[in-house]
Amino acid sequence: MQSNIAIQMENISKTFGVVKANEDVNLTVYNSEVHALLGENGAGKSTLMNMLSGIYTPDSGSIFIQGQEVHFSSPKDSIALGIGMIHQHFKLVDVLTAKENIILGQKSGVFTKGKDLTKRVREISDRYGLDINPDKKVYDMSVGEKQTLEIIKVLYRGAKILIMDEPTAVLTPQEIKRLFQIIRNMREQGCAVVIITHKLNEVKAISDRITVLRKGRSIETVETEKVGIPNLIEMMVGKKVDLAIEKKLIDDKKPLLDLDNVLVIDNEKKHALEDVSFTLYGGEILGVAGVAGSGQKELCETIAGLTHAEKGRIYFEGDNIIGKTPRDIIRLGIRMGFIPEDRLGMGLVGSMDIVHNIILKDYQNQPGIFLKRAGCTEKANKIVKKLDIQTPSIYSPVKKLSGGNIQKVLLGREIDSDPKVLITAYPVRGLDIGASYKIYDLLNEQKEKGVGVLFIGEDLDVLIDLCDRILVLCNGRVTGIVDPSKVTKEEIGLLMTGGSMEQEDA
Amino acid sequence: MLKISKKAEMPKKQEAVIRTIAILLSILCAGLVIMILGFNPVTVFGQIILGALGTEMRIQQTVIKAVPLLITSLGILVAFKMKFWNIGGEGQIMMGAFGASLVALNVPATWPAPLTLFVMAACAMLCGGFWAFIPAFFKGRFGTNETIFTLMMNYIAIKWVTYLQYGPWKDPGSQGFPKIATFEDNAILPKLFGVHIGWIIALILVVLVYIFINHTKKGFEITVVGESVETARYAGMNINSIIIISMLISGGLCGLTGMIQASAIERTLTSSLSGGYGFTAIITTWLGRLSPPIILFVCLAFAILLQGGAYLQISMAVPSSVAYMIQGIILFFVLGSEFFLQYKIVRTHNTEKKEVA
Numbered sequence: 001m002q003s004n005i006a007i008q009m010e011n012i013s014k015t016f017g018v019v020k021a022n023e024d025v026n027l028t029v030y031n032s033e034v035h036a037l038l039g040e041n042g043a044g045k046s047t048l049m050n051m052l053s054g055i056y057t058p059d060s061g062s063i064f065i066q067g068q069e070v071h072f073s074s075p076k077d078s079i080a081l082g083i084g085m086i087h088q089h090f091k092l093v094d095v096l097t098a099k100e101n102i103i104l105g106q107k108s109g110v111f112t113k114g115k116d117l118t119k120r121v122r123e124i125s126d127r128y129g130l131d132i133n134p135d136k137k138v139y140d141m142s143v144g145e146k147q148t149l150e151i152i153k154v155l156y157r158g159a160k161i162l163i164m165d166e167p168t169a170v171l172t173p174q175e176i177k178r179l180f181q182i183i184r185n186m187r188e189q190g191c192a193v194v195i196i197t198h199k200l201n202e203v204k205a206i207s208d209r210i211t212v213l214r215k216g217r218s219i220e221t222v223e224t225e226k227v228g229i230p231n232l233i234e235m236m237v238g239k240k241v242d243l244a245i246e247k248k249l250i251d252d253k254k255p256l257l258d259l260d261n262v263l264v265i266d267n268e269k270k271h272a273l274e275d276v277s278f279t280l281y282g283g284e285i286l287g288v289a290g291v292a293g294s295g296q297k298e299l300c301e302t303i304a305g306l307t308h309a310e311k312g313r314i315y316f317e318g319d320n321i322i323g324k325t326p327r328d329i330i331r332l333g334i335r336m337g338f339i340p341e342d343r344l345g346m347g348l349v350g351s352m353d354i355v356h357n358i359i360l361k362d363y364q365n366q367p368g369i370f371l372k373r374a375g376c377t378e379k380a381n382k383i384v385k386k387l388d389i390q391t392p393s394i395y396s397p398v399k400k401l402s403g404g405n406i407q408k409v410l411l412g413r414e415i416d417s418d419p420k421v422l423i424t425a426y427p428v429r430g431l432d433i434g435a436s437y438k439i440y441d442l443l444n445e446q447k448e449k450g451v452g453v454l455f456i457g458e459d460l461d462v463l464i465d466l467c468d469r470i471l472v473l474c475n476g477r478v479t480g481i482v483d484p485s486k487v488t489k490e491e492i493g494l495l496m497t498g499g500s501m502e503q504e505d506a
Numbered sequence: 507m508l509k510i511s512k513k514a515e516m517p518k519k520q521e522a523v524i525r526t527i528a529i530l531l532s533i534l535c536a537g538l539v540i541m542i543l544g545f546n547p548v549t550v551f552g553q554i555i556l557g558a559l560g561t562e563m564r565i566q567q568t569v570i571k572a573v574p575l576l577i578t579s580l581g582i583l584v585a586f587k588m589k590f591w592n593i594g595g596e597g598q599i600m601m602g603a604f605g606a607s608l609v610a611l612n613v614p615a616t617w618p619a620p621l622t623l624f625v626m627a628a629c630a631m632l633c634g635g636f637w638a639f640i641p642a643f644f645k646g647r648f649g650t651n652e653t654i655f656t657l658m659m660n661y662i663a664i665k666w667v668t669y670l671q672y673g674p675w676k677d678p679g680s681q682g683f684p685k686i687a688t689f690e691d692n693a694i695l696p697k698l699f700g701v702h703i704g705w706i707i708a709l710i711l712v713v714l715v716y717i718f719i720n721h722t723k724k725g726f727e728i729t730v731v732g733e734s735v736e737t738a739r740y741a742g743m744n745i746n747s748i749i750i751i752s753m754l755i756s757g758g759l760c761g762l763t764g765m766i767q768a769s770a771i772e773r774t775l776t777s778s779l780s781g782g783y784g785f786t787a788i789i790t791t792w793l794g795r796l797s798p799p800i801i802l803f804v805c806l807a808f809a810i811l812l813q814g815g816a817y818l819q820i821s822m823a824v825p826s827s828v829a830y831m832i833q834g835i836i837l838f839f840v841l842g843s844e845f846f847l848q849y850k851i852v853r854t855h856n857t858e859k860k861e862v863a
């Protein structure tokens with residue numbers, strides 16, 4: 001069915017310092033094809049695509065676009081050849097309108113011809129089934145709209161080859177459906193679309209062919225229809241992985257943490273949390289779902305005493321803990337591990353070793369003014385052993401460990417203190433599949449011990465498999481607490497967007 | 507085409523080699539400059555060493571210069587460890603000297619010297635600490651920029667002392683000369699081995715600051731805040747109080763320098779008392795990689811250069827600014843070597859490919 005080759009990358013290698021990001025990678029993408037680039041974090045997907053869009057230059061290997069060999073020295077060259085990349089983090093100017101963002105950086109006359117532009121934007125929108133108001137300011141847009149704008153921006157520049165880096169990461173299930181429709185329209189118009197992702201369900205839903213990368217090498221290119229998800233995982237991970245999350249039900253549940261009508265106002269005087277009320281029981285994992293920035297961080301920080309609540313009460317075993325210092329709350333047995341996007345920022349000190357990172361939560365309970373390391377050295381050894389953390393020694397700086405091991409240190413430290421409530425935000429962020437499942441096991445183990453686990457998650461599939469109940473946040477409000485065995489992803493998605501029925505037709 | 511790319515972290519040995527090369531190159535380069543100026547570099551370097559360490563008296567002078575530099579560096583270290591850029595050493599020294607003078611000029615001459623000196627030191631540390639507390643407070647409360655704030659506080663302190671010197675504190679017995687009265691004998695630091703006991707205080711402080719930073723809970727908190735404020739917050743630390751305590755210590759140590767200079771060197775308060783030590787100490791702290799033992803050696807080396815440079819002027823009629831030039835060159839090379847510790851320059855093979863395209 002495919003007629004001509006849009007992209008051909010041959011034996012591409014790229015090294016950063018000692019890290020081989022790509023090694024002899026081969027990739028062929030046809031016109032009128034949706035091609036998924038699949039691989040775990042650090043497999044080299046983004047590096048490969050950055051070379052295709054001219055951000056990096058390969059150390060060796062050659063790239064052909066529509067049959068012509070090319071050498072990009074800047075993204076300009078690649079744009080000129082009709083390659084457009086949509087990054088994970090949108091590159092838009094907030095205070096400008098959609099239209100202004102589209103022409104930004106384009107060569108044009110001194111004055112922009114407003115009407116012509118609107119007409120062209122409308123043309124593109126109609127052709128691909130995109131929907132955007134050209135005069136809307138970016139700061140008024142939802143994440144979905146911003147993404148649509150990014151796509152239009154790229155199409156406006158004449159792109160015939162689109163690269164999308166994890167386009168679904170920030171979208172609700174409804175928005176994802178709509179995005180997939182747009183991608184299909186583009187395919188029909190003859191575009192080649194490359195999607196970078198590690199979500200297998202989506203790969204199956206949208207792509208025609210899949211190239212799997214592992215540890216910087218291209219493993220195989222397969223046709224989507226002819227391959228099953230277990231096979232894909234095996235290709236990604238390099239071995240068979242058991243993908244079942246067991247969910248044990250604990251009968252004897254007692255309420256541990258009780259939030260009552262909590263109101264939090266952020267720095268911009270917006271209501272970050274409003275009327276939030278729920279109860280967390282011991283022996284359960286309560287999942288929190290929501291579009292990024294719906295108040296998840298504020299929720300964690302308020303419980304931990306790091307953010308001040310304007311109104312409301314938080315009872316822990318009968319005592320109101322609002323107004324207590326973070327230190328007091330830690331002493332009560334409420335522990336939080338928050339994995340930010342850069343992974344190290346909030347829980348660990350990258351330049352310090354495992355021992356000192358354990359001391360971080362421990363030293364406050366030591367008497368006297370001097371720092372005692374002996375006990376923590378023991379603890380460090382214990383945690384490293386128990387969680388099977390790969391490290392040269394307990395004295396090497398944690399920033400030198402791999403992402404999974406860093407997260408194990410963080411979680412291991414919190415678990416080691418025998419918490420009563422464990423708040424964990426994005427604990428598998430950036431982890432490979434095997435490591436993720438180890439983290440889920442750890443959380444389940446805590447649940448069985450009677451700990452109340454609050455799990456802030458990104459991936460709805462995981463939330464549904466792992467959690468006993470799921471709380472959905474939308475714009476700082478609780479729009480529902482659901483039983484995952486009784487709802488669909490789409491229903492949760494609706495709650496995430498405030499329960500409105502729009503976009504259902506997609 | 508040349509390209510800069512990040513290096514893998516290298517072993518400690520190789521780091522030491524690069525740093526040594528940097529220092530050797532800087533000496534070489536300084537030698538070239540001296541040659542251009544028309545002097546023989548070997549003689550000049552020889553004279554610097556001779557001038558700094560040649561006789562007992564010169565060694566004493568070198569130590570006298572090293573003491574304020576060292577104590578101020580230790581003070582700045584406490585702030586820098588927290589990534590609080592305290593550029594206000596000058597002002598804190600001045601205010602410390604002011605605090606010491608306040609005591610020295612007002613207590614009766616009959617007070618025993620140890621008591622007077624102790625009260626002077628305490629008052630100096632309070633005043634220096636207070637001067638550092640102000641920017642720390644504003645930083646914690648309003649998020650002000652500490653670099654600009656501490657820098658500006660320097661000028662306020664210096665002008666304040668100038669005002670005192672020309673105004674209310676002018677010694678009536680100085681026949682109209684703008685000068686503050688000389689301290690009584692009970693306010694002068696005693697000497698040991700020909701140098702005022704500031705050097706003993708400095709050595710004790712090296713040990714104390716080392717223990718404080720590496721072995722106390724507060725020191726650990728300061729280090730964590732310096733590495734990542736968010737991590738400190740998530741660990742339940744009270745960041746504002748940590749910033750304020752460490753700045754009180756930082757300013758207090760600088761204030762102590764002021765007291766030592768006022769008591770042992772000037773024997774009074776003058777507006778030129780801080781002598782640029784507050785700024786030079788920033789360099790020594792940085793070159794000492796925020797480690798008290800290394801700072802001790804760096805400060806000694808700088809004192810040798812300063813003292814040797816002063817001697818050059820007399821012995822060879824070389825301007826003493828040559829010593830400052832050498833300092834600058836060393837700094838340039840050593841800081842420049844940091845770049846080579848982290849990055850390498852590689853040749854890209856683009857040239858042949860370009861032809862194909």
